Amino acid sequence: PISTSPSPAPHPLSPSPNPNPDQRKPPPRVWVPLSPSPSPSPNPNPSPEPDKQCSYGKFYVYDLPPEFNAEIYQNCDKLSPWGSRCAALSNGGFGQKATGIERIVPANLSHAWYWTDQFAAEIIFHHRMLRHKCRTLVAESAAAFYIPFYAGLAVGKYLWDGYTPRDRDQPCEKMLDWVQGKMPYFNKSNGWDHFLVMGRITWDFRRSKDDDWGSRCILMPTMRNITR
Template structure:
């Protein structure tokens, strides 16, 4: 009976169906397991990649923050405020001064100072202070070489035009500081001090662009402080260049301005660091942010042979605080051509003392800030109403002011004032100093898009003259 009911085809179909279902389920199980393993592997790879990237970045977000501090052009149209025409002056007003550089100073040759388009000779002996790969970006740049540096850069500027009819601004590449400087320190007549300046204005005054607006769309860079060109009486110091009639409307860039003269713009003194790329600038900014500073403050300067010399007082306070203060004595000509000790002192110090120099400002202020050190001023005019295009109009954010009279009469200790500042306040001031660095450094290369001090100066000139 059982055999009679046996249907071979029925059982074969059933067996095949069961086998198919079994295989399908097995495949599904394997696929499910494989997908889980695949997801786990992908997840692990993501974690490994994240860990690798995190470990390859500097600690915290230094690189990111520093990059954000590098100013870049607002748009591709760099010349939206117009173009600049550069006068091709007779050689006696610029190139001849460089060719006769040995005669620019009565005591020693100035040929090194004006060499290399104003950058000067390459620096040496900075290996203990400067990262090795940045050494080629350092020069012994003279504090009064700005005229040569600006002329060289202006000839390569993106907004330079060779058509005076289309220009917004006209640049006069006269090396007034070099021309006048020959006669400042010896017994020369006012006629000798003024001769080159008067001759230059006579030449420029005969040009068609000058007659168009009587020089109101012209500008010049003065490599010395404004006071060297402001002789109002024959018996006084300097040249009378600024007071000559044809200078009445000319815009003037200079390393120190008269705060009450609206036609003067103060630009940063050239420092020794001239980065060849944005990357080098960023690296230096990161370096001075994290370097170990072993001194509370530093003073770099020499005594002056005068009664009540304030620099002498600062040297004495520094010597009295050997555990807190680091000093470089620049008496005589010791620091004239640069020394590695200056940057070593600033890099190793939290603060740097900045009394007035021959005028109210000092090149040392920018050397100090370049090292990431916080400047301490004793005269308001050393920083207030100066360098607003580059440092802003709130000096208290990146500096400390101590009244010199309180230091002079002994009622104020510089060390105690600086030690009273909280760690957070010091950190904020240093960060502000570092953030300003791209605006007061002069580049030597064209690698990158970041603006430097020269770019900000010319942008400001074009913007101002465009409004006229």
């Protein structure tokens, strides 16, 4: 699919858009959460103050262990049994710039179009949330909590032959154990004020018995109240 957007900034762990077949795994990089954007220059017609814009409160982004997002992204060459996904997930999840679309899109707009992969939503959303005006760095003041777990990318390679139901369930189980066990905010609301993005269809996350398709992530008790 093709998507359009203002030119996105590279993801903190963006792999090379043209991976070398002999070295498709990007070099190790440090996962550094992005700080809120600096204050803009004075504007004669300023927008409302951020606190006034965030009428429903601000949200806090969990700094998850890298195995739940950064390492998944860094191992983009191992996410699919059919080859590397590094190019498709590059550029902050937008993928490579779209080419050959002159007959469809006006020339003055074609620079804003990208070959965006259908499973890249988790990366794009995470990137946007790190820069959002309603993000707070103080968890105690947050009205909601974003869990930047790449659920779809984590389960994708385990959906095919050669893997067990346990393989498919483990990434989600480990993430939920961490959020519930390490963060006091989850237990205060039993997860009602937590949310995440799952970048695949729900069928991939609602396995009711072991010989069915997908993981059972959505059906896990701890997931019951989390918005996704």
